[in-house]
Amino acid sequence: MELARRIRQIPPSATLALNAKANQLKAQGVDIVNFGVGEPDFETPDNIREAGIKAIREGHTRYTPVGGTPELKEAIIRRFQEDYGLAYKPGEILVSCGGKHGLYNLFQVLFEAGDEVIIPAPFWVSYPPMVMLADATPVVVPTRQENGFKLTALELRQSLTPKTKALVLNSPSNPTGMVYTRKELEALGEVVLEKGLYVVSDDIYDKILFDGEKFVNIAMLSPELKARTFILNGVSKTYAMTGWRIGYLAGPQEGIAAATNLQSQSTSNPTSISQKAAAEALSGPQEAVAAMVKEFAWRRDDILRRSLEIPGVTCPKPGGAFYLFPNFSAYYDRLKPGAGQSPSQALADYLLTEARLAAVPGNEFGEDNCLRFSYATSRERIATGLTRIKEALEKLGK
Numbered sequence: 001m002e003l004a005r006r007i008r009q010i011p012p013s014a015t016l017a018l019n020a021k022a023n024q025l026k027a028q029g030v031d032i033v034n035f036g037v038g039e040p041d042f043e044t045p046d047n048i049r050e051a052g053i054k055a056i057r058e059g060h061t062r063y064t065p066v067g068g069t070p071e072l073k074e075a076i077i078r079r080f081q082e083d084y085g086l087a088y089k090p091g092e093i094l095v096s097c098g099g100k101h102g103l104y105n106l107f108q109v110l111f112e113a114g115d116e117v118i119i120p121a122p123f124w125v126s127y128p129p130m131v132m133l134a135d136a137t138p139v140v141v142p143t144r145q146e147n148g149f150k151l152t153a154l155e156l157r158q159s160l161t162p163k164t165k166a167l168v169l170n171s172p173s174n175p176t177g178m179v180y181t182r183k184e185l186e187a188l189g190e191v192v193l194e195k196g197l198y199v200v201s202d203d204i205y206d207k208i209l210f211d212g213e214k215f216v217n218i219a220m221l222s223p224e225l226k227a228r229t230f231i232l233n234g235v236s237k238t239y240a241m242t243g244w245r246i247g248y249l250a251g252p253q254e255g256i257a258a259a260t261n262l263q264s265q266s267t268s269n270p271t272s273i274s275q276k277a278a279a280e281a282l283s284g285p286q287e288a289v290a291a292m293v294k295e296f297a298w299r300r301d302d303i304l305r306r307s308l309e310i311p312g313v314t315c316p317k318p319g320g321a322f323y324l325f326p327n328f329s330a331y332y333d334r335l336k337p338g339a340g341q342s343p344s345q346a347l348a349d350y351l352l353t354e355a356r357l358a359a360v361p362g363n364e365f366g367e368d369n370c371l372r373f374s375y376a377t378s379r380e381r382i383a384t385g386l387t388r389i390k391e392a393l394e395k396l397g398k
Helices: 014-027 046-057 070-084 099-110 127-133 153-159 182-195 253-264 272-283 287-308 329-334 343-355 379-395
Strands: 093-096 116-121 137-142 164-170 198-202 229-234 247-250 371-374
Touching: 014 343, 046 272, 070 093, 070 247, 070 272, 093 099, 093 253, 099 127, 099 198, 099 229, 099 247, 099 253, 116 127, 116 153, 127 137, 137 153, 153 182, 164 182, 247 253, 287 379, 329 343, 343 371, 343 379
Parallel strands: 116 137, 116 164, 164 198, 198 229
Antiparallel strands: 093 247, 229 247
16 A cells, blocks of 8 residues: 555654553563653543543533633633633634644644754654644754753744744753753744744643642743743643643634644544543643642652763753653663664663663753653652663673
């Protein structure tokens, strides 16, 4: 069968593929420590689950408006206003079947052949394929570990061409956990306005911040930047609702209307029951979120300390999300990569076999010197995992 060219050029999701491989080994009785999947290990808070059950019992099981229920849109608008001082109207909000779906819709209506989209590396694995599926060109711009893996205004300016249409920003970041400061965003914002770029601000980890970090995105800096920014968010990470599949976009009405029109021809509305639960998540008590963030902060400190105790490993301190992106390149000369393997892929395979530990190779995020660890797992598994890694690396010798 000859498949469409646009599909033949798209790789499968590396994180989901790794998780499937780890689960397969687990099913065979192998004790795998899984640092691969970016999914909170907490249960969805009780009030949210009860809202879903209530929705079923009360018969909220039919089609809703394509772009989301008025109730959920109002909850989203309230959160933007109260948390970040950003004012949106219902026509500037689109609710989709998860954050990934929202980004896909946006990229399809915003980009086309001939457009270039700036993606700082390390990046979330799905950004480049989504840009390619819109027939546009992802322009990957490497950032530096010594700068916290954050794009500078100079690096942005040097990557621009007459074809550049947009910049993708993700803070807190997957895979690094880095967080942009207001000052850093202001410098980027000057270039955005000067060159007339759009910004796609992926804020899915906005509530998972440590050490007193204050969230800021580029839309919060000025009305002019807000008018050029599309914000992606959702309930999956903050409220441990990955399986409920609710994400949302906020931005200029023309773009949101086009994305809503596209959604009407693909999935139609997001799940009615999940929308009820999401409205409760955003409008109800937030204590469970604070408790989860407190636990993530403890795990961040522990996994970072244990990783830096391994000789030769370096890593910037994450300011948010639940990922660590340590640099293991000091060990690469001791590996024997298979055909077509990058060093980080070879190390990830070695650790899966020798340490019974799953981690995503950094090349999938555009930075081959590193591996991504998700610490959305228990304290005990973190301790076990780092012990196994240290022992496995010692076996490589010098």
